[in-house]
Amino acid sequence: MKFRSLLVSPVLFALLFACSDRVALDLQPNGGTVPTDFPNGGDIGVMVPGPTGGTGGGVVGGTGSGPTGGTNGGGITVEPGFIDFGLVAVGSQISRSFTIRNTGSTPLAPLELLFGANATQFSLTDNCVIPLAPYVSCVVSVWLTPTAPGVVTTTLTVSSATASFVVKLFGSSGGPPSIALSPSSHAFGNVDLNATSLPSWQFTVTATGGTPGTYTGALSLTIPTGFKVGKDTCTGQSLSRNGGSCTLLVLSDGRPGVYNGTLRVTSAMGGEALATLTMFASGGMVTGMIGHWQFDEGFGTVVKDSSVNANHGTVRQGSTSSAALHPAPVWESGKKGRALRIDGLDDWVNVPDSDSIDNTGINNQVSISAWIKLDRYNSRRPYNVVAQRHMVGTRVEQFFMGLNNGAPAVGISFFYGIGITNVPLNEWVHMAMTYDGIQ
Amino acid sequence: MNGVVFVCQDVGWPTATDKTPFTMGAGIAVEDIDEHMVGLIDEVRLYDIQLSPAQIAGLYNAP
Numbered sequence: 327m328k329f330r331s332l333l334v335s336p337v338l339f340a341l342l343f344a345c346s347d348r349v350a351l352d353l354q355p356n357g358g359t360v361p362t363d364f365p366n367g368g369d370i371g372v373m374v375p376g377p378t379g380g381t382g383g384g385v386v387g388g389t390g391s392g393p394t395g396g397t398n399g400g401g402i403t404v405e406p407g408f409i410d411f412g413l414v415a416v417g418s419q420i421s422r423s424f425t426i427r428n429t430g431s432t433p434l435a436p437l438e439l440l441f442g443a444n445a446t447q448f449s450l451t452d453n454c455v456i457p458l459a460p461y462v463s464c465v466v467s468v469w470l471t472p473t474a475p476g477v478v479t480t481t482l483t484v485s486s487a488t489a490s491f492v493v494k495l496f497g498s499s500g501g502p503p504s505i506a507l508s509p510s511s512h513a514f515g516n517v518d519l520n521a522t523s524l525p526s527w528q529f530t531v532t533a534t535g536g537t538p539g540t541y542t543g544a545l546s547l548t549i550p551t552g553f554k555v556g557k558d559t560c561t562g563q564s565l566s567r568n569g570g571s572c573t574l575l576v577l578s579d580g581r582p583g584v585y586n587g588t589l590r591v592t593s594a595m596g597g598e599a600l601a602t603l604t605m606f607a608s609g610g611m612v613t614g615m616i617g618h619w620q621f622d623e624g625f626g627t628v629v630k631d632s633s634v635n636a637n638h639g640t641v642r643q644g645s646t647s648s649a650a651l652h653p654a655p656v657w658e659s660g661k662k663g664r665a666l667r668i669d670g671l672d673d674w675v676n677v678p679d680s681d682s683i684d685n686t687g688i689n690n691q692v693s694i695s696a697w698i699k700l701d702r703y704n705s706r707r708p709y710n711v712v713a714q715r716h717m718v719g720t721r722v723e724q725f726f727m728g729l730n731n732g733a734p735a736v737g738i739s740f741f742y743g744i745g746i747t748n749v750p751l752n753e754w755v756h757m758a759m760t761y762d763g764i765q
Numbered sequence: 766m767n768g769v770v771f772v773c774q775d776v777g778w779p780t781a782t783d784k785t786p787f788t789m790g791a792g793i794a795v796e797d798i799d800e801h802m803v804g805l806i807d808e809v810r811l812y813d814i815q816l817s818p819a820q821i822a823g824l825y826n827a828p
Contacts, residue, residue, distance in 0.1 A: 516826060581820065582816075582820050582823045582824055583816075583817065583819040583820035583821075583822070583823035584819045584820075584822045584823045584826060585819070585823075606822075606823050606826035607823050608823050608824045608826070614812045614813055614814030614816075615810060615811070615812050616811055616812060616813050617787070617809070617810065617811035618808075618809070618810050618811075619789065619808075619809045619810075620807075620808055621806065621807045621808065621809070629789075637787070639787075639789065642798075644798065645797055645798050645799070646796060646797060646798060647786070647793050647796055647797075647798060649798060658805060660805065660807035660808070661807045661808055662807065662808055663807075664807075665805040665806060665807035666790070666805065666806055666807070667804070667805055668790035668791070668801060668802050668803065668804065668805075668806055669801070669803065670801045670802065670803030670804075671801065672798070672801070673790055673791070673801065674788055674789065674790040674791035674798055674801065675788065675789040675790050675806075676786055676787075676788055677786055677787040677788070677789070678786050679784045679785055679786050679787075683787050683811065683813075684784065685813055686811065686813050690813060691812075691813060691814050691815040692811075692812065692813060692815075693810075693811075693812040693814060693815060693816040693821075694809070694810065694811055694812070695808075695809070695810045695816075695821065695824045695825075696789075696806060696807070696808060696809040696810070697806070697807040697808045698802065698804055698805065698806055698807070699804050699805040699807075700802065700803060700804035701803045701804045702803050702804075703803070704800075704801055704802060704803045706801075707799060707800045709792070709800045710800055710801065710802040710803070711788065711789075711790065711791050711792035711800045711801070711802060712789065712790070712802055712806065712809075713787070713788070713789050713809055713811070714787070714788050714789075714792040714793070715785045715786070715787050715788075716785055716788070716792055716793040716794065717785055723792075724785060726792065728792075728800070728802060729802070754807075755767060756767050756824070756825045758816070758821045758824060758825070760812075760815050760816045760821065761815065762815045763815065
């Protein structure tokens with residue numbers, strides 16, 4: 327009769343080979359040569375390789391038996407005695423095989439395979455024909471199908487009429503550890519990009535859970551616009567389970583603006599951890615900033631440019647472009663630090679022409695921002711200038727930002743834009759203009 | 766103004782840049798200084814790029 331492969335329920339499963347009505351199978355001769363001479367008279371023995379193994383004993387002509395078996399006296403061998411399935415993902419399935427060989431000279435029957443305790447995640451498929459002919463081997467496949475994370479271990483006992491042999495089964499499941507990011511958010515608040523050192527915040531990536539011996543896989547980062555990572559011990563690292571960690575130092579990337587974004591850490595094994603970042607950044611550590619006049623001197627006639635261009639200005643008093651220095655500029659408390667008072671008669675600040683400011687206006691992108699606190703609108707002219715570059719000898723503006731009869735106004739060349747609502751008086755007001763350089 | 770866009774329009778007149786000073790608090794009209802504002806001026810920033818609304822809002826929200 328031919329013994330067909332079965333995938334059987336592992337629960338207290340006992341597969342009886344022949345001589346049993348619990349498994350009705352079509353048994354046919356299954357290879358091997360049946361000797362005509364049976365010197366060992368149907369005795370069986372076991373040999374136990376693997377961790378539970380040992381030597382000696384065994385069943386040889388009825389002289390011994392037991393799961394720790396030993397040398398085979400010509401009956402049966404079962405190899406290996408220990409099967410490690412390794413790491414198996416929950417829901418997947420993997421098989422390992424062991425071989426039963428009748429080393430005796432008589433057909434071997436019956437044989438019983440019985441799982442031990444906690445074997446619900448194991449099953450088996452056998453290809454053995456019973457009775458097992460003398461000197462013939464057959465293969466039994468054991469399957470592990472994890473249904474939950476953790477270590478799974480059990481035994482499978484192979485028994486004949488006179489002896490038994492234990493195959494130990496070991497596996498684990500659950501996959502790699504997940505990753506967590508702490509804290510889950512950070513608000514940097516207002517960040518002055520001109521500060522000597524930018525504020526930073528440390529985030530910790532930690533591996534949690536996972537099956538013993540597993541790792542997160544290489545980590546990678548996605549950093550939102552407006553931020554950058556300084557010291558980074560995470561990128562490319564693979565964290566071990568149960569507390570493996572690394573750190574990221576996050577700070578502004580130097581560009582002014584309002585930024586809200588998500589810091590994302592992903593692992594090569596599919597893990598992901600997120601943190602929310604927010605920041606209001608302003609200041610000079612930005613590509614494209616060519617001048618920053620803070621008006622914090624508080625005295626004298628020099629208005630320093632804190633940008634790398636150092637286009638320092640001077641406070642002038644007079645009605646021509648060659649007017650002399652102001653004899654006594656008035657400095658007061660500003661929006662930030664100190665501010666300069668413009669009297670509306672003849673005070674102004676001059677920043678000489680330089681290469682660094684030549685490419686602003688009309689044919690080029692330009693942006694200006696300023697804080698002002700107006701006493702009144704200057705009725706001498708419809709336009710009041712906050713900041714300007716004028717084309718010498720013409721009435722054409724490279725750019726202009728100021729007021730028109732009290733309303734906010736901007737200009738490029740002859741073209742002006744004028745707001746509807748007047749700029750408030752006696753309070754600090756932020757003005758800004760930006761131009762894309764496309765006419 | 767105060768982080769709010771109040772006007773946006775196409776501009777033109779293609780004219781090459783020249784050697785011109787940058788002035789604050791008043792402007793140069795031909796050769797004369799004129800068009801003075803009346804009040805306090807602080808924290809003037811100049812860029813040779815187009816800033817985004819978010820970047821301008823960042824300047825407005827800065828300390």
